[in-house]
Structure formats: C-alpha cells, structure tokens
Amino acid sequence: MLGFLASVAAALGNDSHLPEVLFGGVISSLFSILQFVFAPFWGSLSDKHGRRPVLLFTVAGTAASYLLWVLSGSFWLFLAARLVGGAFGGNLSVATAAVADVTSRTERSRAMGLVGAAFGLGLVTGPLLGAYSAKIDLSVLYPDLRDWGVNPFSTPALVALTMSLVNLIWIGARFSETLPAAARGRAREPRLRNPVAALLAVDRPEIRRINLVAFVYSIAFVAMEASLVFLSAQRFGYTASENGLLMGYLGVCSILTQGVVVRRLLARRPETQVLGFGLISSTLGLLTIGFAPTPFVLYAGVGLLALGSGLVNPASTGLISLYAGEEEQGRVLGLFRSLGSLSRAITPLCAGALFWTAGATTVFVASAALAILAWVAGRGLPQPRA
Secondary structure, three states: OHHHHHHHHHHOOOOOOHHHHHHHHHHHHHHHHHHHHHHHHHHHHHHHHOHHHHHHHHHHHHHHHHHHHHOOOOHHHHHHHHHHHHHHHHHHHHHHHHHHHOOOOOOHHHHHHHHHHHHHHHHHHHHHHHHHHOOOOHHHHOHHHHHHOOOOOHHHHHHHHHHHHHHHHHHHHHOOOOOOHHHHHHOOOOOOOOHHHHHHOOOOHHHHHHHHHHHHHHHHHHHHHHHHHHHHHHHHOOOHHHHHHHHHHHHHHHHHHHHHHHHHHHOOOOHHHHHHHHHHHHHHHHHHHHOOOOHHHHHHHHHHHHHHHHHHHHHHHHHHHHHOOHHHHHHHHHHHHHHHHHHHHHHHHHHHHHHHHHOHHHHHHHHHHHHHHHHHHHOOOOOOOO
C-alpha cells in the first residue's frame, strides 16, 4: 500500500512527505466512513429500543475493537480492528440524543455545549495518553506475547480497552433509560441506508439546511486540523513537542468556549445568532492562521478559530435537536453526526494533497471561503420555539 501511495505522491509532484500523509489519511478515512454509515443506524435503533441497550451494545463493540487491536500482529488485523471500531464508534449520536431526552428546550443547546466540552477534553487528553503509553513496548518487555499478536502499539490499545470497559461498567451500573416508552412506540423502524439519501428524504427544510451548514463548516475545520501542524513546522520550524502544545492550546480554548462562554451567550442570544457569530469568528481565525507571519499571530488565529468552533458546534447541534421531534432525536442527530464523519473521511486526504502541492495559505484561504459559505447558507434559519 505504501508503494502505491508513493506513486500517487510522485504523480502529484512530491515524493517526500505526501506518502505518509496519504497513508495516515486512508486509515483515518476508513474509520470515518464506517461511522458515516452506522451513526444514523445506531441513532434510529435507540429511538426504537431506547438509549441504554444501544449504548451498552456499541460500547461493548468498541471494547472488542480495542482488544483486536491489542492482538493485531499484522497490518490487516489492525485494519480490521479499526473498521470494527469505526462501526461501533458511531454511537455518539445516541449519547447526544440522551442529552436531548433529559433537557428542556431552553436548556438544550447549552447542554450540547457541555457535551462538546467533554468531547474536546477527550481530544486533548487522548493524544497525550497515546503518546506516553506508546513508549511502553510490551512486545519487547515480554517477547513471548508476540505469539499472541502483541505488537509495539498494543499498550495504547490496552489503555483504550481499559477505558472502554470502565465506560461499559458505568453505563450498566449508573445509566438509566432516558427515552420514554411512549416516544419509542412512535419511532420509525431503523434501517441501514445511505445517510445522504436519508437526509434528503427528511421533510423539514430547516433540518436539511442546518445539516448543510454544519457539513460545510466541518470540512473547513477538518482541513485546518489536517494542515495546522504542517504549516507550523514548515513556516516556524515547530518540533513535535511544540506542535503538541499548539494543538493542546486549541483544545483548551475550545473546552473553555463550549463549557463556559457558549452557555452564558446562549442564555442571552438565540442559537441562530450564536451560530452566525461562530462562523464569522472561524473565518477570521482561518485567514489569520493562513497568513500568520509570526508564532504570536498564529496563536491568535488559533484562539479565534477555537472560539468560533466552540460556538458553532453546540449551536448547530442544539438547532438540529430543537427542529426534530421527540421520537426522532436519535435518527436526526445520527444523520448530523454521520455527515461530520463523512467530512473526516474525505477532507484529510484532500487537504494534505492540497497543502503539499499548492501551499499552506491556499488550504486556509479555501477553508475560510467554506466557513463564509456556511454563514451565507445559515442566514435566515428560523429560530425554534422556546
């Protein structure tokens, strides 16, 4: 596979960095494609049978994928582990729907901000745990375990497996069903189908429109994620540790925005206005990063972008939930999450190739243009009733 990707890189005019970018992008894309397919299915299934059983089943499946990774002595077994993880990892829509079940309409978007803050905290701490645990090679410490498929990257997978089991035990012991039986009785029969076709079949234009806004914005944001460390290394000579600090700064700013700022702002402003503020702030942040002449300006741009994304994500999730009925929260939020996964499947490859062929500024200007396009598409969205 690496040989094929190297030939693609050579055809694009770059044979130094692009093969690694493409290879990592392919693995990430396969994982996201499975999430794209399964997120609406798990959401619909939870509308029909309740959130608790679906969460138990999918978290157990996620734990199984990490166990397979621990014992993946070959690349193909590792790939199978990631595919299983992608299929069961589409359950974020179920957890989000559970939040919608237990919050009032006036509290909905602020609660989604807390979900986003928790997700951001995971994105900050997860890579740190992975980086430190990857330094422990069980296949060297215990050579006999190689016969069981234990490999140099089994330790991070073992940490993830442990956390998944803790999560599974917590759900079994403490999580009570949030969806009333009456709402389950009105839910549609879940089907595994093309999420894009399912979205187009939604009969409410406001749901289709806010999903379009969120999808276009997600492409812009993921393109930034895929390119930021390359820009900082190329333009300012950042090392891996310095890039780690930069990404940590992005995550901390996003956590503070979603956990503190957005909750106070949504108490005073409607979701549609907060969404607009976030898209404008993101546009300014992307342009600032793309043209940043110094590290200080780079950090300022990242802060603006983190503020923007911290406003956009809970506002768009809250709007989608408020537009949907009680009996279809899982399905509609699943469609929303699946489009986010689709953006993560297609964008890293495209952004990486564009970066190494057209340059960093081109990537960030294009991302800013997408953010403005999302702002234009979101103008005129109706504010849901309180």
